[in-house]
Structure formats: structure tokens, C-alpha cells
Amino acid sequence: MTGRVADVAADALTSPDRFRAEVVAACRPVVLRGAVRDWPVRAASEQGELAAYLARLDAARPAEVFVGAPAIAGRYTYSDDLSGFNFERRTMRFGEALAEIVATAGVAEAPTMYVGSLSTEGYLPGFAAENGLAFLPAVQPRIWLGHRSSVACHYDTSDNIACVVAGTRRFTLYPPEAIGDLYVGPIDHTMAGQPVALAVGSAPGDPRYPRFEAIRDTALEVDLEPGDALYIPKLWWHQVEATGALNVLVNYWWDASSGGPDQPHSAMMLAMVAIAERPEGERAAWRAFFDHYVFRPDGHPLAHLPAERHGILGAGNSGRIRAMVMRLLRGV
Structure with a gap:
């Protein structure tokens, strides 16, 4: 029904x-x-x-x-x-x-x-x-x-x-x-x-x-x-x-939840290229890391540290992460 x-x-x-x-x-x-x-x-x-x-x-x-x-x-x-x-x-x-x-x-x-x-x-x-x-x-x-x-x-x-x-x-x-x-x-x-x-x-x-x-x-x-x-x-x-x-x-x-220019669908497409064809055991490992850092079922991954030690995972640092990813994709 x-x-x-x-x-x-x-x-x-x-x-x-x-x-x-x-x-x-x-x-x-x-x-x-x-x-x-x-x-x-x-x-x-x-x-x-x-x-x-x-x-x-x-x-x-x-x-x-x-x-x-x-x-x-x-x-x-x-x-x-x-x-x-x-x-x-x-x-x-x-x-x-x-x-x-x-x-x-x-x-x-x-x-x-x-x-x-x-x-x-x-x-x-x-x-x-x-x-x-x-x-x-x-x-x-x-x-x-x-x-x-x-x-x-x-x-x-x-x-x-x-x-x-x-x-x-x-x-x-x-x-x-x-x-x-x-x-x-x-x-x-x-x-x-x-x-x-x-x-x-x-x-x-x-x-x-x-x-x-x-x-x-x-x-x-x-x-x-x-x-x-x-x-x-x-x-x-x-x-x-x-x-x-x-x-x-x-x-x-x-995008009712947008916090910037980044698009989740684009991130998924890149992940398909980077991860989807890897061995099953490695995919399981990456799934654990994605859960921890991205989906965060247990909250912020660095909640056990003082906020001033969160580095690029701290509030307002999305631009630093974006710049790091761009450098990595360019191989520099």
C-alpha cells in the first residue's frame, strides 16, 4: 500500500x-x-x-x-x-x-x-x-x-x-x-x-x-x-x-543546506573514480573513514581535542580544505 x-x-x-x-x-x-x-x-x-x-x-x-x-x-x-x-x-x-x-x-x-x-x-x-x-x-x-x-x-x-x-x-x-x-x-x-x-x-x-x-x-x-x-x-x-x-x-x-560552493554530487562522482574499483577489503576501510570524517554518526571526529587543535576540521575552515584538495588533484 x-x-x-x-x-x-x-x-x-x-x-x-x-x-x-x-x-x-x-x-x-x-x-x-x-x-x-x-x-x-x-x-x-x-x-x-x-x-x-x-x-x-x-x-x-x-x-x-x-x-x-x-x-x-x-x-x-x-x-x-x-x-x-x-x-x-x-x-x-x-x-x-x-x-x-x-x-x-x-x-x-x-x-x-x-x-x-x-x-x-x-x-x-x-x-x-x-x-x-x-x-x-x-x-x-x-x-x-x-x-x-x-x-x-x-x-x-x-x-x-x-x-x-x-x-x-x-x-x-x-x-x-x-x-x-x-x-x-x-x-x-x-x-x-x-x-x-x-x-x-x-x-x-x-x-x-x-x-x-x-x-x-x-x-x-x-x-x-x-x-x-x-x-x-x-x-x-x-x-x-x-x-x-x-x-x-x-x-x-x-540547496537548502548549502554552506558554500561545494557540491556533494561532485564529491560522490570523484569518489566513484577513486574508490569504487578497489578491493573489497580496502573499500570497507574507506567506508569506515568516510563514516568517521564525513557522515559522523558519533559527532565531530576531533571532539576529544580542544577546539583550537581542530586544525582544518575547525569551524570556518572549508576554504582551507578546498584549497588542499585542489592542490592534491593538480599533483602539487
């Missing part, structure tokens, strides 16, 4: 500090009911004026559009042998794509179309000023629009707030620790940047994904209406289904 995601009333989130404390801190998905119900773009959609609203802001830039044959029913994914994809990519100006998506919405014999991850700052200047989140004031939003669709289960390396403007969205979520049971696809041959969980969406009992059966029904499932939003912590797996004939979503990506 699928689980439920906790709800938080959006009107209780009056500041960035409250948002971090009441939503972000737990590192769990949270539904923000009514978070964007007062957005002008949502009102325009409700009044049948969505296309006119977006066209007023259109910077007329070219965008990449996913176009799928009617037979795929908007399920954008790999070809059977994983060498290609079951859709084509076209480049057209945003206004042209918008007009075609609106004109063919709900037309059964028409190809499905999907435009994703467009910076509103670049494509729709002024959008963020008219449609914003008081508890996340400094992050520029992106826009996604298209027909009925299913975007393969994937993760993001940033925290995410997904806001439904038009249509409806269903999110199916699995926690980061499920990664070994999801049968993840290639990490450098992807549809839109991130690797996907191949098992999610498969038929029950699919012999290609035996481990997935044990967790298939443990997913968290969320249905969002226009005006609702969902906070998705970084590294949480999520499949996104747009279930209306015409769907618009606006999202915010940011």
Missing part, C-alpha cells in the same frame, strides 16, 4: 526561517496546500487566459520540446534497448510551442508535447515578480508545460518545490535509500540530465526487476490540484504524472 505525505497549510509558512524549521529540517516530502492559489498565473489559467498571460511575458527564445507519437500516451522514456528514446526533440520558439500545446490539448490523435525546465528569468521576464513564494524569495523559478504526460522516476541534486498552476499532478516518491531496488539507468545517457529508475512504472512481476517487488507498494503518493505545491528534498526519487489535458508546473531548485 502506498503511503501518505504530510500536509502543511501554506498560510502558516510566513517566513524563510519557519519554512526551514517546519518543512525542510526533516528531509521528508511535504505537501503545501494552497501555496500558490493567489498567483496571477493560476487565476489566468482558471479563467481560460493562461496562453495570453504567458504570451504577454514571452521573450521569444528557442526552446527544446519533447514530441511523442500518440501511441506513447505521453510516457517519455527510453527505447527498449536503452540506446535511444521513444520521442523526438524539436527546437521552436517558446510562443510557438505554447500555441501548439494549447491548440492540441485533449486531441486524441495529436502528438503529445512537453516543454520542461525553462528559466522564467530568461523565457518569461517578469514572471517571478508577479508570482512568488514569500518563504523562498531569492530563488528564480522554472516552468514546465505540456499535455498529459509521465516523466520517469528520477532524483534531483537540489531541493525542490513543485507548484501546480494548471492541470493536475500525481507524484510517486521513493526515499534515497531505495536506490538499490529501483534499477537505475545510465547516469550519462539520460532524457533530461538525471538518471531514472527503470523499475518504477513497470508491470508487477516484471522479471527484469525482482528486487523492486519488495518495495513497489511502499511509495509515497501525492495528488496536487492547481494552487498546491510539494516540497521534495534532494535525492528523493519522484515520478511525475501530469493528468490534465493541459498542464503547467512551476518549480524552484535550490
Whole structure:
């Protein structure tokens, strides 16, 4: 049986500090009911004026559009042998794509179309000023629009707030620790940047994904209406289904825990090169060191020493560590 995601009333989130404390801190998905119900773009959609609203802001830039044959029913994914994809990519100006998506919405014999991850700052200047989140004031939003669709289960390396403007969205979520049971696809041959969980969406009992059966029904499932939003912590797996004939979503990506420019995903990629192919016993040794110095289940690794003897592991010394790593990578 699928689980439920906790709800938080959006009107209780009056500041960035409250948002971090009441939503972000737990590192769990949270539904923000009514978070964007007062957005002008949502009102325009409700009044049948969505296309006119977006066209007023259109910077007329070219965008990449996913176009799928009617037979795929908007399920954008790999070809059977994983060498290609079951859709084509076209480049057209945003206004042209918008007009075609609106004109063919709900037309059964028409190809499905999907435009994703467009910076509103670049494509729709002024959008963020008219449609914003008081508890996340400094992050520029992106826009996604298209027909009925299913975007393969994937993760993001940033925290995410997904806001439904038009249509409806269903999110199916699995926690980061499920990664070994999801049968993840290639990490450098992807549809839109991130690797996907191949098992999610498969038929029950699919012999290609035996481990997935044990967790298939443990997913968290969320249905969002226009005006609702969902906070998705970084590294949480999520499949996104747009279930209306015409769907618009606006999202915010940011690092809610950032203490500097360093990216955990980059560190993991380098660790894969440095450690993954070493002998099992050595990998176990490095795992112990990573636990001690990085994951710190027992607290700060030098807690037994006076603070003035913590050296580069002391507070505020991330720059010294970064400089040391750069010298080591350059071999100097």
C-alpha cells in the first residue's frame, strides 16, 4: 500500500526561517496546500487566459520540446534497448510551442508535447515578480508545460518545490535509500540530465526487476490540484504524472543546506573514480573513514581535542580544505 505525505497549510509558512524549521529540517516530502492559489498565473489559467498571460511575458527564445507519437500516451522514456528514446526533440520558439500545446490539448490523435525546465528569468521576464513564494524569495523559478504526460522516476541534486498552476499532478516518491531496488539507468545517457529508475512504472512481476517487488507498494503518493505545491528534498526519487489535458508546473531548485560552493554530487562522482574499483577489503576501510570524517554518526571526529587543535576540521575552515584538495588533484 502506498503511503501518505504530510500536509502543511501554506498560510502558516510566513517566513524563510519557519519554512526551514517546519518543512525542510526533516528531509521528508511535504505537501503545501494552497501555496500558490493567489498567483496571477493560476487565476489566468482558471479563467481560460493562461496562453495570453504567458504570451504577454514571452521573450521569444528557442526552446527544446519533447514530441511523442500518440501511441506513447505521453510516457517519455527510453527505447527498449536503452540506446535511444521513444520521442523526438524539436527546437521552436517558446510562443510557438505554447500555441501548439494549447491548440492540441485533449486531441486524441495529436502528438503529445512537453516543454520542461525553462528559466522564467530568461523565457518569461517578469514572471517571478508577479508570482512568488514569500518563504523562498531569492530563488528564480522554472516552468514546465505540456499535455498529459509521465516523466520517469528520477532524483534531483537540489531541493525542490513543485507548484501546480494548471492541470493536475500525481507524484510517486521513493526515499534515497531505495536506490538499490529501483534499477537505475545510465547516469550519462539520460532524457533530461538525471538518471531514472527503470523499475518504477513497470508491470508487477516484471522479471527484469525482482528486487523492486519488495518495495513497489511502499511509495509515497501525492495528488496536487492547481494552487498546491510539494516540497521534495534532494535525492528523493519522484515520478511525475501530469493528468490534465493541459498542464503547467512551476518549480524552484535550490540547496537548502548549502554552506558554500561545494557540491556533494561532485564529491560522490570523484569518489566513484577513486574508490569504487578497489578491493573489497580496502573499500570497507574507506567506508569506515568516510563514516568517521564525513557522515559522523558519533559527532565531530576531533571532539576529544580542544577546539583550537581542530586544525582544518575547525569551524570556518572549508576554504582551507578546498584549497588542499585542489592542490592534491593538480599533483602539487
